Amino acid sequence: MKRIAFIGLLFLGFQVTAQSVQSPSKQITLNFSLSKNGNPTYEVSYKNKPIVLNSRLGVKLKSGGDLTADFSIDSVRQRTINETWKPVLGEQSNIKDNYNELTIALSQKTTGRRINIIFKAFDEGVAFRYDFPKQAKLDYFIISDEMSEFNLTGDHKTFWIPGDFDSQEYAYNETKLSEINTEKIDLNNGIGLKSIAGKHVIQSPLMMKSTDGLYLNIFEAAVVNYPIMHLDLVPNEFKLKSRLVPNAIGDKAYLQAPCVSPWRTIMISDDARDIVSSKMILNLNEPSKIEDTSWIKPMKYVGVWWEMHVGKSTWDYAGSQNAQNAADGQLKPTGKHGATTENTKRYIDFAAKNGFDGVLVEGWNVGWEDWFGNWKEDVFDFTTPYPDFDLKAVNDYAKSKGIKMIMHHETSGSVANYERHLDRALELMKKYGYPAAKSGYVGRIIPRGEFHDGQTLVNHFNFVARRFADYKLMVNSHESSRPTGYSRTYPNYIAAEAARGTEFNGWSNGNPPMHETILPFTRLLGGPMDYTPGIFEIKMNHYDPKKTEQVHTTLAKQLALYVTMYSPLQMAADLPENYDRYSDAFQFIKDVAVDWQDSKYLEAEPGDYLTVARKDKHSEKWFLGAITDENARRTKVSLAFLTPGKKYRAIIYQDGKKAHWQNNPKSYEIIAKTVTYKDFIQLNMAAGGGTAISFEPIN
C-alpha cells in the first residue's frame, strides 16, 4: 500500500521567507524561515507548545565558502506519504510510514549554489536533512562543520553519555541539561579506549523529559557516507549543535553532489511509549537493497564467550597477551584456551538439545596473544585457526546436529587489515557453511588517526554489510558506530552492539539497574542490539571468591530482557552448566521468539521501567517482558493484546518475594495460569527485577 498525495509545488516569483509543515495528527508543527541574512532556520512546537526554538541550519565547507547564509527560497514543495512496508525481521510484520514532507529549495544569492532542506513531520516527531542537488557550481566538496542547531526550551532531564568519538560503551547519566559535564563523571568504567570530545559534548540519541512531562529525543537516521553526529551543548542556554566526528586530519565529510546528509530527528510526545515504539528511524532509511532476503534468518545462539569474560578460559592459546612470544611464533598452549574443538562440541550438543540455532566461538583463530591495546596492524588473518580448533571437524559435527556455527571476526580496530582479508574470510565462511559472523572493533582504529564514529568507519561498517550480503551472509558488529537504521537497507546487518552490553558486568562496575530501561529509548532506536542477556549466575564470585563484580539485575529480569531488548539475534550468554542448574527458568529462553508479528508497549518511562508484549511472527504465541530499575515495582497490566476468543496458558517467570538484584538476585518463581484477553496480570518486580511471561494458545 503506498499513498502519496502531492499537496503542492510552488515556484516563487516573489520573496517568501517562511513555510511550515504539520504532522498528520496536526499536533506537531515545524516552521521554516530565512533570517534577514538568508540564514535558514526552523522551530518546532507540539500541541502549540514550543519545543525547539528558532535554530540555525546549514553546513560549512572546507573551501569555496559556507552554505549557511545568503540564501533565498527558489521553490517549496509539500507532499504526504502514507504507506506500509514489511521488514525482513522486526518488532512487527508491517510498519506504517506516514508523514507530511516539506522541501525548501534554496539558492545562494552571490554564489548561485543550491541546497534543498527536506523536512518530514511524523506523528511522533520531525526530521530534516540537507540535499545537495547536481549542479555545476558544487561537485566535490568537504564539510568542515555542520551548523544544525537544536535550541531547547528548558532545563530538561536527560539521559546522556559523554561525546566519545571511539566508544558508546558508557552507563547513562541522568541529570538536567544544565548539569551535563563529562569531567564530573567516572570515566573509569571498563572502557579501554576513550576519545572524549569535550566537557559539554554528548552523544545522540539523547533522551530527555521536560518538567511539564514531554518526552523528547534527538537522534539521526540513515548515516551513510557521513560521520556520526554528536551534540555540543551550551549548558545554561539549553542549546545543542551538531558536532560531527572528524577524520585523521580534522575534516568531517567528503561528498559529491548529488548527495544527501543523514536525517536529524526530533521525537516528541507526552507518552513515552510513542518514543520507544517509534519506527521513524527505520522509516527514514532506504528500503532493502537485497532482493532475495530468504537467507536472512533470526537466530538464537549460545557460544564460547562468557566463559572468557568470567576468567574460566582464555581467548588466546599461548599465554595471555605475551606479545613478544607470539611475535616469535612460539605458541605454547596454556591449557586454558576456550575455543577448542572439544569444548565447541560441548556447546553444539547443548545448543542442539535445547533447540538453539547457532553456536558462536571466539578465540578460534591465531592472533589473540597479541591483539589488544597495541595499535597493531596485522593482528588477525581471519582464516587461520589455532592448532586445537579443527574448523572442518567442528562444522561437520555442527551440521550433523542441525546447528549453524557463527564465525567471529575480531579486528582489534585494524580496519585496514580486516578489509584486506575480508573476501578470504567470507570465502572461508561459505566453504564451511557459516551463515553469520560477529565482528569486533576493540581498540584504536587503523587507518591511524581515524575514529570509530568518523565517516571512514561509517563507510567501513556499511561496506562490510554490503560485502557480507554479496555472499549471503549476516553480520553482527560489536564496538562499531551505533546504527541509525541501516538494517532496513541491508537487513543482513542483523544486529550490532554499539552500547554498553552485558559483558561489562563481568569485569567492571557494570551496568546499573536502570541501564536496560534507557537503551530502548536510545541505542535501540537505531536497530537491534546484541545485548547478550541470559546471565543466571549473577555474581562473579561464583567463579572466584575474590571477585566482587556482578550483573545488576535479578535472574528473572535477565529473562525479561529477551522481550524488552528487541533483536532478531539473541544470545543465551551464560554457560551451559549454569543453565542446566536452572533448567526451569531456562525454559523461557528456549521458548521465547526472536522475530515478531506485532509488539505492544504497555508501559514505559525512561530510566524507570518498561513493559512490552510481542507476538511471535510464526505462531499465535505471545511473550511479555517487564523490567524495572533499582526500585521495586508493582503494576497490573491488561492482557487486551491477546486474541479475543482464545485461551492461553501463561507461564510467569518472576522475582521471588525477597529477590533483590544485589543481595538475592537468583530468587525467582514460576507460575502457570490460564488467561484470556479480558484478564489483567499483576507484575511484582524486585529492585533491579523483571518479569517474563509466555502465552501459548490452548484452544
Place this chain on the structure above:
Amino acid sequence: MKRIAFIGLLFLGFQVTAQSVQSPSKQITLNFSLSKNGNPTYEVSYKNKPIVLNSRLGVKLKSGGDLTADFSIDSVRQRTINETWKPVLGEQSNIKDNYNELTIALSQKTTGRRINIIFKAFDEGVAFRYDFPKQAKLDYFIISDEMSEFNLTGDHKTFWIPGDFDSQEYAYNETKLSEINTEKIDLNNGIGLKSIAGKHVIQSPLMMKSTDGLYLNIFEAAVVNYPIMHLDLVPNEFKLKSRLVPNAIGDKAYLQAPCVSPWRTIMISDDARDIVSSKMILNLNEPSKIEDTSWIKPMKYVGVWWEMHVGKSTWDYAGSQNAQNAADGQLKPTGKHGATTENTKRYIDFAAKNGFDGVLVEGWNVGWEDWFGNWKEDVFDFTTPYPDFDLKAVNDYAKSKGIKMIMHHETSGSVANYERHLDRALELMKKYGYPAAKSGYVGRIIPRGEFHDGQTLVNHFNFVARRFADYKLMVNSHESSRPTGYSRTYPNYIAAEAARGTEFNGWSNGNPPMHETILPFTRLLGGPMDYTPGIFEIKMNHYDPKKTEQVHTTLAKQLALYVTMYSPLQMAADLPENYDRYSDAFQFIKDVAVDWQDSKYLEAEPGDYLTVARKDKHSEKWFLGAITDENARRTKVSLAFLTPGKKYRAIIYQDGKKAHWQNNPKSYEIIAKTVTYKDFIQLNMAAGGGTAISFEPIN
C-alpha cells in the same frame, strides 16, 4: 657459495667506546664511537680521506624516552661474509655479496633498554641499521624521529630533487650542496600532487661528486615496515639528517621489537662506474621469499597507453572528467576511448608480428570519467570493464596469438579501496590468464592524511607484492614510493616507476637530456624502472601542430635506453603505426634482451654520460647502450667484453651526423660491421643523443 668468517665476538668487561670496520679492499674505514654522554656516532673515510665526519646515530621515541644517548657498549661482534647469489631476473646472473660486518650491542644505562647498531663495509660503500632485539623493556614502540646524520666534508656537487612526501617525479637539479633550495626551482613541471617538506629537504638517493673527484651516494635499502627516508640539509655546514616521512598524525613508524630499521647506505668511489654498477642495495635486502620462481619472467611489451598521453584517444569512455555525469551512471561514449576490443586487437596483432611478450591496456575499466584530483574513495572496482572492452574476447584473441595481456590497476591513490578489492582483482586476472599488472597511484592517498612515502604506503606496496605472489602474478607499480631493493625479496615485484618517466615529455616541459644519465645513479639503485622508452615520434606536433612538447632525446638515444635503463620489463611505448614507419630502427627494440647474464659499465659520469654493455642471459648476444646529456659526445670504447675467439655481427644504431635532440632528433643511421673482442668502436653521439648496438655471434 657462502663463506662466513667470524672474526670475533667480544663481551666487554671494561669501558670500550670505539670500534672500527673496513671494507674488504681496506679502502673504506668506518669508525664507531660513543661520545661522553653515550651518544652513538660514526665517521667514514676513503683512502684515508674523511668522507663522513663524526655523525650522530639513534632514534627518538614517541613515549618512554629516546634511544639517542646514555648508552654503553655491551659487546662487539665482527664477521666477514663473502658469498654469491643468483637473482631471478637481473643485470647479471651471479651477484657477489662481500662485506665486513661490525655489530655494536648497546644498552642504556638508566633504562636498561638495548639496541644494536649493525655496520657493513662493502668495497663500494658502507651501510648501517638499527636492530631492536627482543627485550622486556621495549615491546611496541613508536618512532617519532630518526637522528641518523651524514655530516659531509665539503660543498659537493649534487643531483637533487625536492623532498616531497608524495612524489619523486621531478627533473634533477645539479647544484652545490650549499645551493640546494626547493623554493628556487620551478615546481610547475607537470606534477599534479606535491607535498614539499621544506626549503632544504631533499630526497635520497642523493648522488654527489666532491671537488676532488670522489663520487658519493646516500640512500637506503630494505625499507620494510618503515617510512621512506628523506634528507634534511643544513646547507652551509654540509650536514644531512634523516627525515622520515610522517603518517596522518605525525608519527613516523610503529614497530615491535624484535625488529630492524632499513639500512642507511653511503656509497663511495673515485670511479663513478663503481656506484652505478653496485649491487649493495640488493645485497642488503633479504633473499627471495618466493620458493618457486619459475613463473616470474621478463617481458617486453606494447600497450594502449602513449596514444592517450599524446591526446589521440582517452582513458575514459564517456567524456573527459565529467564527474557528475559519471555519478549519474550516464556513460555515453565519445568515440575517443582507447581501450576498445578492436584497438586492443590491433596492438595484439602488432605485438605478435614483432615478437613481443605482452600488451598493456589502460582505461579498460569503469571509473575513468571521475578518477583524478577529487580525493575520491570508490573510484575503480578493478573488475568491471567498459562496455566496449570485451575481457574474454580480448584475452581469447591474445591467447590465439601467443600474447599475454598485462592488467592495469589505477588506484587514483585510493589505497583503501584497492586493498578492499584486491583479491577480486587478482582472481579476475587468474581467470583470464593475465601474468602481470601495472598499478598506478596518481593522486592524494586514501586513508586521508597518509603520504605515498609513509610507513602505511610502504607497507601497502610490499603487501601488494606479496599478495600478487600468492596468485603467482607480477606487479609493476607506478607512482609508488621508490624501491629500495625489495624486488630481491619479492622478485615478482618486477618493476616500478617511482621517478620522472617518459610520459612527462608528452605534456609538460619534459625530461631534460641529462635526466637518463642521472637515474642509473639514483632511482635505479633501488630496482628496475618501467621508464617506457622507445618514442620515435619525438615531437608532439606530430599529433597536433599547436603542440610544442617533445621528448628531449634523439631517436637513437631512445634505443640506447633499452640497455642503459635496466629493467626486466620494457615497454616499446610508441604507437604501432610509428614503429611501422621506422621499421629498421625498430629492429633494435625487437632484438634487445631484457634479462642479463652480465653487465659491463664501460663509462659513467652522472649528469653527463653512461655506456654499458650487457650479455643476454639466454644467448651469446651482447647489447651496448651509450647515452649523453645535452652535449654531443665522441668516444671510443673497447669491445674487450666480447668472448675471445668469437666473431660478432655488430649492428650500430647511431645519431645522424646532423642529429640534435631539439632540431633534428629523428636523424639516425644504421651500420653493420663484423667485430671481435680486440676491436674498438667509435661512438658519435649528438647533443641529447645515444648509440645502441647489438652483437650477434656469427661463428
